[in-house]
Amino acid sequence: MLSHDTAKNLYTAMLRCRLFEEKVAELYPQKEMKCPTHLSTGQEAAASGVCAALRKDDMVFSTHRCHSHIVAKGGDFKALMAELYGKATGCSKGKGGSMHFVEPEIGMMGSSAIVGGTVPLAVGSALASVLQSKDKVSVAFFGDGGLEQGTFHESMSFASLKKLPILFIAENNDMATCTHLDVRQPYHELYRHAEGYDMPGVRTDGTKVETVYAAAAKAVERARKGQGPSFIEVVCYRWKEHVGPNTDYHLGHRTKEELEMWMAKDPIKLFGELADKEKLLSVKEQDQIRSTIEKQIEEAVAFAKSSPFPEPAAMFEDM
């Protein structure tokens, strides 16, 4: 059974992810956020369930679809929104944009637009934690496409060999751009890979954040005790197009009915209902959380829009 605090954390994290990206989707057509933007709307339970099991100093690595990972880890809306607007006050001073969110202060160690690119980096951070005799845990977030890279398999093997404190989190949304998983990989149950690398592997339901959280909490405990890595598959659905604020069923590779089926299983709605029913978090509390977040996001937008662009000389800084 979840505690009130954990329920509140999970609900807040998911709603923060959702409302942040809904605001991005709303404002993107103004063409002021000039960077390719991959939204994770519908997939929030993965980031939220995992990050709720982490400490602030645990380290997270992400992909091109990085917004929810950083938001769930506790990212600063202002710095993120400003980054999307290419401003000097952004989380990477306008250098990185949507695909490269980073905030080391909260353990968000960066995001790569090269599929599979950050999986070994997460392994490296776990190795550093061990070499420094710390008990920090690392997390590699990646999509189902990440499993197609050699870096994934080599990382799983090395992390298992060295019993490193790391969680491999595969968000299986069945899709890479417009290509289904069954065109790219021999089987759908990604968690089965874990067995070959001699580590626990579980499949969780990305519409039920409590299942993701339970699996992550167990894996984190194991990692912190020095018992090695775990693999968690989160089955989920990307509501939006691969890149951009719109839907994509008009392209014909998936259907509107399928999207509607998944939207009916909205992880935030489902968890809100569960939390209310189980008397963990009342609807009234949920509404308060929402209005606080909405206010923060409005402030972040105002901050981003009014922030200055980087000076030309900034081009040559930070090398």
Added chain:
Amino acid sequence: MARELKYNQAISEAHVQSMDRDPSVFLMGVGIADPSGLFGTTLEARKKFGLKRVFDTPMSENTLTGVGVGAAMCGMRPVLIHARNDFLLLTADQIINHAAKWSYMAGGKLKVPFLIRAIIGRGWGQAAQHSQSLQSLFAHIPGLQVIMPVTPHDAKGMILQAMQSNMTTVCIEHRWLYEKTGPVPEEHYTVPFGKGRIVKEGKDVTIVAISHMVLEAMTAVDELSKAGINAELIDLRSIRPLDESMILSSLKKTGRLMIVDTGWKTCGISAEIAALAAEKGLRDLKEPVVRLTIPEVPTPCSPALEALYYPTPKDIASAAEALVKGKAAVHAEAAKPAATEAGKPAREKEFTGPF
């Protein structure tokens, strides 16, 4: 009236014609059989030849490159396509250690006729990992051919040339060329490698431009003529082999050499061409060589910095003018990005995707 095609249509036609003539040709790559067909370059081929010869691959780029090498040495003619040339870096081992070496290590008994296409991205904040221009990295390697066609005509002709070659070819295209149109013959034809193209003859200064920078330089050259400067513009189009004789004979005529590249300066193609002038054309040089490239930093995302990052036609024209007037060194000092006009690249409407 010659028939006009867009650059992506010309590529598409090259694929279809080579597949028609040669059953050993097949196309593969991440997302190439999806609804967008890699910016329209693979749609026709997929329609005509089906998913057996035009297929999506997993994001296992290095291995799929090796798969291409293996298939090529066993009688096939694979074409592997990447949406960005940045992804070639994942495949560098198979390209450089394997594709480029196999024939030599086998004493010529095995050939690797393999075409690898990849695109340079630019604009809309695609940033450091999606806007690199990596031709020089591959041009360094004996055993590879590296081409960068600029016109639709050359895109078709050079791809068809690659399909007849027994070596591995890396074809690096620029995303901003894809919508450009130009005359393209309907029949099958080839454009040989190692031959540049004189875009415009002139006598005052030689401008060697690469990929999309050829278009920027064309605008610059028009500006220069208005100022009474008659520049000769060369579209390099083949990076390895390099058309040394075209560059040297143009230099002999003009006495001044400027290179404009989409890539970085250090160890870049512009360095190679400057070295060529130093080795074989020193006595023809009236002034030091001038190189215009992107600055020595990764591509920034912010539109405020991105606008300063790329050489513009104006930058090219003013640098060429300074060179002709013997003031190139002074000009280079003054043209630091801070002083450059933070404008949009001339003639281009803002690029907003698809990426």
